[in-house]
Amino acid sequence: MFDTVLVANRGEIAVRVMRACEDLGVETVAVYSDADKHGGHVRYADEAYNIGPARAADSYLDHDAVIEAARKADADAIHPGYGFLAENAEFAAAVEATDDVTWVGPSPEAMEQAGEKTKARSVMKSADVPIVPGTTDPVTDASEVEAFGEEYGYPIAIKAEGGGGGRGMKIVHGPEEVSDQLDAAKREGEAYFDNDSVYLERYLENPRHIEVQILADEYGNVRHLGERDCSLQRRHQKVIEEGPSPALSEELRERIGKAARRGADAADYYNAGTFEFLVEEEDREDGELLGPDANFYFLEVNTRIQVEHCVTEELTGVDIVKWQLKIAAGEEIDFAQEDVELDGHAIEFRINAENAAEEFAPATGGELATYDPPGGIGVRVDDALRQGDDLVTDYDSMIGKLIVHAGDRSECFARSERALSEYDVEGIPTVIPFHRLMLEDDAFTAGTHTTKYLDEHLDPERVEAAQERWGTDAESTDTDGDEETVEREFTVEVNGKRFDVNVEESGQFAAVADASGADSESTAQRPTRGRGDDGDDGPDVTADGEVVSAEMQGTILSVDVEEGDSVAAGDVICVLEAMKMENDVIAETGGTVIEITFSEGDSVDQGDPLVVLE
Incomplete structure (x- = not known):
C-alpha cells in the first residue's frame, strides 16, 4: 500500500478520499487554490500545498502544479476524486510518467477508449452493448449536425467528449439552432474539460437514467455492484440518486448489469468506473415494473468515482474508494460476483447551496451561521464544511451529501424525512426544502419519474411553497457569544x-x-475568500450611462458585443459561466455600447459592472 496520497480535488470528495486513506494507514496531502485556503479538505489533510489562483484553469486543472505538489510532498500516488482532472487521460499519463508516483484510476489508454464518448460508443457496439443512434467520430461542422437531423430527426444532443452531468451538452430542436448550440457545446467542453471535441446522439424524449457501478483489477476480475437510479435531474444535473431502481424488474436489472460487465471487458478497464444507460420509460400501471424487453442504451462511461458512489457502498458494504487505492497498489479483488448482494434501499440527497424556488439559482456567497447535520442509524453525511465557514462560490454548489439506508424503500423514505428535518443550515439557501417535497411527490414516490420530470412537469408553485414551509433565512448572523x-x-x-x-x-x-x-x-493578511483576488470592488466605469452588471460570480466565456454596437432589450451581452452552467447576460434596455469592462476568460463578482449603454 502507498505511504502518502495526494488528493487532486477539493471539498467533500477530497475529505472522503482522505478518510479512506486514513483507514488504510496512508498519509494525505491536500492541494488548494487561493479561494480554498480555509477549506475543509485543507484542514483534514496531513499537509497542504497552494497550487494557484481561484480560477480552476490556473489551479485545480493545472497539471504541472498538481504534480509539483506531489513531488514536494513525496507523495507516491495521486487520487483525482471526481471532476477537474479525474477523467483527463493526458493528466493520468503525466502522473504515470512521473517517477515513483502512481495514478489511482484506470490506465490512460482505458480512459481514452472508454471515457471519450465517440471511442466508447465504438467499443460498446463491438461488445454487443446497445447504443443510442449517433456518431462515432467527432463532429466539427454545422453541416454534419444538419445532415444527422435530416436522417434521424430532431431533437439532437450535441455532447462534449469529456463532458458529464449535462455540462458540455446542448439540445438542438431544429436546423436554426445548430450553429449556436454547436459553438456552445464546444466552448463548454474546452472550458471545463480542456477538450472541445463533440459528438451527436438522437435525443431520447422520455428516458430513465440507470448506471452500474464497476470494479475491475489488472488481473481480469470484473465485478458490478448493482445499479443506481439517477433519473431525478434538473437541467441534466442529478439531485437525488437511489438504489436499487424502483422501476426495474430483476430480469432487466440483470441484462443491464451483464452489458456493463461486457463493456468493461471490451475496454480493458480496471479500477472503479460507472457504466451509464438510458432506459426508455413505458406506460405502466401502479406497481408494474419495466420488463426484460424494455429498451436500454449505453450512454457513457465515467472513468472515475461518482458523486453517488455512496449509494452503492451502503447497499453492498463495499468501500469503493478503498478498493480504488488497493487496485492501484496492485491488489486483486477478493470477492466473486455472486458474493455481491444488495441489502435494502439507499438514497442520496445532494445538499446544494441553491434556492430551488428560484430555478435552483446558486448562492452567491454567505457564511454557515448554523451547520448541524443529522445523525442516527442509517444516516451518513459526506461533507467538508463546518459551522462558521464561508461559502466558496468559485466551483460547484454542492456543500455536502446526505445518504440514507434502510431495509426497504418505504422505510428509507421515512428515515430520509427524519434526517432532512434534522439537517439545520442557516446563512445560505439550500435545496433541503426541495428534497422534502420530493418525498411527498406522487411521481417520485411511485418511481415513474424520468429525467424530464423536474424540468417539464413539476409545478413551480409547489417548489415555492416548500421553500416557504421549510426554508431557512439565508442571511448570516453574528453567533459569537463570548466577547472576552x-x-x-x-x-x-x-x-x-x-x-x-x-x-x-x-x-x-x-x-x-x-x-x-x-x-x-x-x-495575518488573510486572503479574501471567494475569487481569491486582491479584494477590490471590481472594474471602474468611466462612462456615464445604463450599467449592465453581473448577477452572479463567474467566468466570462464569450463577449457578444463591441463598443459602438447598438443593442435592443433582451439582446445577449455576454455568456457568463457560474456553477458549471452557462448564463446569458442580457441588456434590460436598448442603447449603444459605450464601454466594456471585461474580456473573455475574466472572472467577475456579483455586481461587477460589465457594460455601459448610452
Whole structure:
C-alpha cells in the first residue's frame, strides 16, 4: 500500500478520499487554490500545498502544479476524486510518467477508449452493448449536425467528449439552432474539460437514467455492484440518486448489469468506473415494473468515482474508494460476483447551496451561521464544511451529501424525512426544502419519474411553497457569544505549503487587540475568500450611462458585443459561466455600447459592472 496520497480535488470528495486513506494507514496531502485556503479538505489533510489562483484553469486543472505538489510532498500516488482532472487521460499519463508516483484510476489508454464518448460508443457496439443512434467520430461542422437531423430527426444532443452531468451538452430542436448550440457545446467542453471535441446522439424524449457501478483489477476480475437510479435531474444535473431502481424488474436489472460487465471487458478497464444507460420509460400501471424487453442504451462511461458512489457502498458494504487505492497498489479483488448482494434501499440527497424556488439559482456567497447535520442509524453525511465557514462560490454548489439506508424503500423514505428535518443550515439557501417535497411527490414516490420530470412537469408553485414551509433565512448572523475571548487563526505559507497557527486571546489582551483595530484578517493578511483576488470592488466605469452588471460570480466565456454596437432589450451581452452552467447576460434596455469592462476568460463578482449603454 502507498505511504502518502495526494488528493487532486477539493471539498467533500477530497475529505472522503482522505478518510479512506486514513483507514488504510496512508498519509494525505491536500492541494488548494487561493479561494480554498480555509477549506475543509485543507484542514483534514496531513499537509497542504497552494497550487494557484481561484480560477480552476490556473489551479485545480493545472497539471504541472498538481504534480509539483506531489513531488514536494513525496507523495507516491495521486487520487483525482471526481471532476477537474479525474477523467483527463493526458493528466493520468503525466502522473504515470512521473517517477515513483502512481495514478489511482484506470490506465490512460482505458480512459481514452472508454471515457471519450465517440471511442466508447465504438467499443460498446463491438461488445454487443446497445447504443443510442449517433456518431462515432467527432463532429466539427454545422453541416454534419444538419445532415444527422435530416436522417434521424430532431431533437439532437450535441455532447462534449469529456463532458458529464449535462455540462458540455446542448439540445438542438431544429436546423436554426445548430450553429449556436454547436459553438456552445464546444466552448463548454474546452472550458471545463480542456477538450472541445463533440459528438451527436438522437435525443431520447422520455428516458430513465440507470448506471452500474464497476470494479475491475489488472488481473481480469470484473465485478458490478448493482445499479443506481439517477433519473431525478434538473437541467441534466442529478439531485437525488437511489438504489436499487424502483422501476426495474430483476430480469432487466440483470441484462443491464451483464452489458456493463461486457463493456468493461471490451475496454480493458480496471479500477472503479460507472457504466451509464438510458432506459426508455413505458406506460405502466401502479406497481408494474419495466420488463426484460424494455429498451436500454449505453450512454457513457465515467472513468472515475461518482458523486453517488455512496449509494452503492451502503447497499453492498463495499468501500469503493478503498478498493480504488488497493487496485492501484496492485491488489486483486477478493470477492466473486455472486458474493455481491444488495441489502435494502439507499438514497442520496445532494445538499446544494441553491434556492430551488428560484430555478435552483446558486448562492452567491454567505457564511454557515448554523451547520448541524443529522445523525442516527442509517444516516451518513459526506461533507467538508463546518459551522462558521464561508461559502466558496468559485466551483460547484454542492456543500455536502446526505445518504440514507434502510431495509426497504418505504422505510428509507421515512428515515430520509427524519434526517432532512434534522439537517439545520442557516446563512445560505439550500435545496433541503426541495428534497422534502420530493418525498411527498406522487411521481417520485411511485418511481415513474424520468429525467424530464423536474424540468417539464413539476409545478413551480409547489417548489415555492416548500421553500416557504421549510426554508431557512439565508442571511448570516453574528453567533459569537463570548466577547472576552478571541481566537485568532493565522495562515502562513512557506514555499507554497500551508501552515495554520491558532492563538487564543482573552480578557484585557482581547480588548486591547480589538481597540487597536488589529484583527486576524489584518494581522495575518488573510486572503479574501471567494475569487481569491486582491479584494477590490471590481472594474471602474468611466462612462456615464445604463450599467449592465453581473448577477452572479463567474467566468466570462464569450463577449457578444463591441463598443459602438447598438443593442435592443433582451439582446445577449455576454455568456457568463457560474456553477458549471452557462448564463446569458442580457441588456434590460436598448442603447449603444459605450464601454466594456471585461474580456473573455475574466472572472467577475456579483455586481461587477460589465457594460455601459448610452
